[in-house]
Amino acid sequence: xxxxxxxxxxxxxxxxxxxxxxxxxxxxxxxxxxxxxxxxxxxxxxxxxxxxxxxxxxxxxxxxxxxxxxxxxxxxxxxxxxxxxxxxxxxxxxxxxxxxxxxxxxxxxxxxxxxxxxxxxxxxxxxxxxxxxxxxxxxxxxxxxxxxxxxxxxxxxxxxxxxxxxxxxxxxxxxxxxxxxxxxxxxxxxxxxxxxxxxxxxxxxxxxxxxxxxxxxxxxxxxxxxxxxxxxxxxxxxxxxxxxxxxxxxxxxxxxxxxxxxxxxxxxxxxxxxxxxxxxxxxxxxxxxx
Amino acid sequence: xxxxxxxxxxxxxxxxxxxxxxxxxxxxxxxxxxxxxxxxxxxxxxxxxxxxxxxxxxxxxxxxxxxxxxxxxxxxxxxxxxxxxxxxxxxxxxxxxxxxxxxxxxxxxxxxxxxxxxxxxxxxxxxxxxxxxxxxxxxxxxxxxxxxxxxxxxxxxxxxxxxxxxxxxxxxxxxxxxxxxxxxxxxxxxxxxxxxxxxxxxxxxxxxxxxxxxxxxxxxxxxxxxxx
Numbered sequence: 001x002x003x004x005x006x007x008x009x010x011x012x013x014x015x016x017x018x019x020x021x022x023x024x025x026x027x028x029x030x031x032x033x034x035x036x037x038x039x040x041x042x043x044x045x046x047x048x049x050x051x052x053x054x055x056x057x058x059x060x061x062x063x064x065x066x067x068x069x070x071x072x073x074x075x076x077x078x079x080x081x082x083x084x085x086x087x088x089x090x091x092x093x094x095x096x097x098x099x100x101x102x103x104x105x106x107x108x109x110x111x112x113x114x115x116x117x118x119x120x121x122x123x124x125x126x127x128x129x130x131x132x133x134x135x136x137x138x139x140x141x142x143x144x145x146x147x148x149x150x151x152x153x154x155x156x157x158x159x160x161x162x163x164x165x166x167x168x169x170x171x172x173x174x175x176x177x178x179x180x181x182x183x184x185x186x187x188x189x190x191x192x193x194x195x196x197x198x199x200x201x202x203x204x205x206x207x208x209x210x211x212x213x214x215x216x217x218x219x220x221x222x223x224x225x226x227x228x229x230x231x232x233x234x235x236x237x238x239x240x241x242x243x244x245x246x247x248x249x250x251x252x253x254x255x256x257x258x259x260x261x262x263x264x265x266x267x268x269x270x271x272x273x274x275x276x277x278x279x280x281x282x283x284x285x286x287x288x289x290x
Numbered sequence: 291x292x293x294x295x296x297x298x299x300x301x302x303x304x305x306x307x308x309x310x311x312x313x314x315x316x317x318x319x320x321x322x323x324x325x326x327x328x329x330x331x332x333x334x335x336x337x338x339x340x341x342x343x344x345x346x347x348x349x350x351x352x353x354x355x356x357x358x359x360x361x362x363x364x365x366x367x368x369x370x371x372x373x374x375x376x377x378x379x380x381x382x383x384x385x386x387x388x389x390x391x392x393x394x395x396x397x398x399x400x401x402x403x404x405x406x407x408x409x410x411x412x413x414x415x416x417x418x419x420x421x422x423x424x425x426x427x428x429x430x431x432x433x434x435x436x437x438x439x440x441x442x443x444x445x446x447x448x449x450x451x452x453x454x455x456x457x458x459x460x461x462x463x464x465x466x467x468x469x470x471x472x473x474x475x476x477x478x479x480x481x482x483x484x485x486x487x488x489x490x491x492x493x494x495x496x497x498x499x500x501x502x503x504x505x506x507x508x509x510x511x512x513x514x515x516x517x518x
Contacts, residue, residue, distance in 0.1 A: 005398050201379050204339070205440065206369035207396040208362070 005211075012215035013222060016191050024223060027187035031180050031227025031275065032234070035268060038176040039235040042264065045169040050256050052162050053129075061124040061136050061150040069144040074120065077144055081122060084138050086131035091123045119146060177275065180224075184279030188220050192284050199287050209288050216280045224276025228268045236265070291317045291447065291479060292338065297347035299333050299503075307333040309503045311347070315481065317447070320474045322490050323483040324514055325500035331483035334500070335452045338481070339371045340364050352447060369397055372441025372449040372478075376456035378433040380425040386412065386436045387421040393440045411439040415469060431462035438469060448479040455486055463489060487514040 017024050063081070065074065074092065082090050093101075098118040126135050132150055140148045192199070202212050240258045247255070292315040299308040308330045315321055323331050336342040337349055340356050349356050356367055380389050387408055394404045412418045415435040425433050434454060441449055451470065455463035467489050474480040484490065490497060490513060497512030498505060 004401055005395070008395060197379070198381055201381060202392075202396060203365075204341075204368065204373050204379070205393040205396055206365045206367075206444070208365045211365075211396060 009214040013218035027223050028227045030183040032230040034176050034180040035228050035231035041172050047255050063122045063139045063148045064146045065120040066146045073144050086126050088127045089125040093121045180275045181279045184276050185282040188280035189283035216284050217277050220276035220280030221273040224272035228272025232265045293350040295348045297344045300345045306503050311505050320480045320495040322497045329500040330503040335483050369444050370447045372446035374437050374441050374451040374454050376453035378437045385422045390439045390443050393443050411443045415439045430458050451482045490514040
């Protein structure tokens with residue numbers, strides 16, 4: 001393709017953009033709002049995911065030992081537990097250490113003069129949160145273990161929640177992508193309709209379909225690009241505002257810092273342009289058959 | 291150069307626009323296609339540049355069967371055919387020059403070629419002095435000259451005109467006819483569909499007469515209707 005032909009395509013796209021100023025602005029606005037809603041959801045779900053991962057990684061198994069277990073057996077248990085697949089970390093907490101910890105939590109005075117009721121225990125972290133239940137089960141079977149505890153039920157519930165959030169996320173993304181395509185394709189349809197005579201003439205004088213199509217594709221891509229750029233700006237502004245509020249007021253919730261989203265921003269621009277191109281090719285097809 | 295064999299066109303709904311048309315048009319000819327409205331003239335023109343496909347029969351252009359042509363080859367066919375319509379079909383926001391240049395831009399001609407060729411054809415149709423005028427600033431005759439220039443700019447093998455004088459007064463119509471004749475004299479085949487009796491009678495060219503989709507007469511140096 002000649003360079004001048006390409007510059008012709010761009011010129012045409014801009015001309016039609018300027019000619020249909022209000023329609024173009026309306027569709028940019030529509031695309032931007034669709035992408036903002038879509039993006040907000042994305043940010044929420046990604047952050048939810050992140051928070052849940054955080055929670056998951058804090059899920060640990062505590063294995064309480066029978067009082068009868070002696071030092072040798074503790075060492076044996078330590079090796080045995082470590083060799084269970086999926087175990088990441090194991091830490092022995094002696095009766096005394098557990099009491100110290102407990103004292104710090106409830107206050108020394110209260111426990112003064114009481115016999116140490118706490119057993120020896122292991123605290124185990126696993127590689128993958130999904131493994132918690134299985135690893136706990138295996139530990140339970142070992143000799144000398146009194147009781148195994150972990151956030152039973154909680155872990156499973158968290159998984160269900162994450163699962164449904166992901167499903168819902170994908171569904172909402174699909175809906176909003178379809179809505180955006182519909183809106184852009186309608187805008188381009190208006191442009192195409194306004195220029196159908198021109199398209200007709202172009203076809204009569206021997207223009208190829210692609211020659212006719214390119215300016216409209218570029219126009220659609222431009223609308224999508226600008227719409228998504230606006231959406232990115234608004235989302236970035238809104239998100240960093242919220243991020244700072246959460247950081248100041250709810251420090252235990254760790255959100256993903258804004259600068260980790262720049263790949264998403266690139267993806268958004270790509271999605272916007274794709275939606276634009278798709279929408280316009282959708283509406284131009286019917287006018288090409290002359 | 292144009293040959294049709296048993297061409298029949300039936301539109302969806304059953305209207306028979308053309309019935310078993312067999313025609314040969316040679317290079318360099320000037321041919322009128324005449325007949326009342328609804329006789330099938332426009333359909334015949336549309337078949338030539340493949341806006342429509344025949345229901346039955348074959349059409350050859352420069353030895354190539356255009357009824358079997360792939361869709362992506364159609365633009366190349368149309369670049370060999372200059373088309374002129376009754377309603378001119380110029381782009382209203384473009385100047386006369388730009389309208390003509392556009393037909394070359396579409397073929398991805400270089401700007402050097404365009405700058406050379408466009409003024410030349412505008413000169414040929416007598417509109418060099420109005421090159422920068424928009425269609426709205428031109429008379430009907432002048433607009434049709436722009437359309438002629440556009441049809442000629444890619445040096446087509448054949449110029450096809452559907453009622454080119456239908457929107458023009460008699461004097462202007464004559465000027466357009468003379469222009470078409472000049473174009474023909476310089477070697478371009480010309481096919482004109484019309485029901486303008488005086489023009490046809492005055493030119494004495496080959497006449498193909500259609501009536502209700504049937505070719506009823508093919509006469510060299512003919513008039514509009516000899517039995518009238």
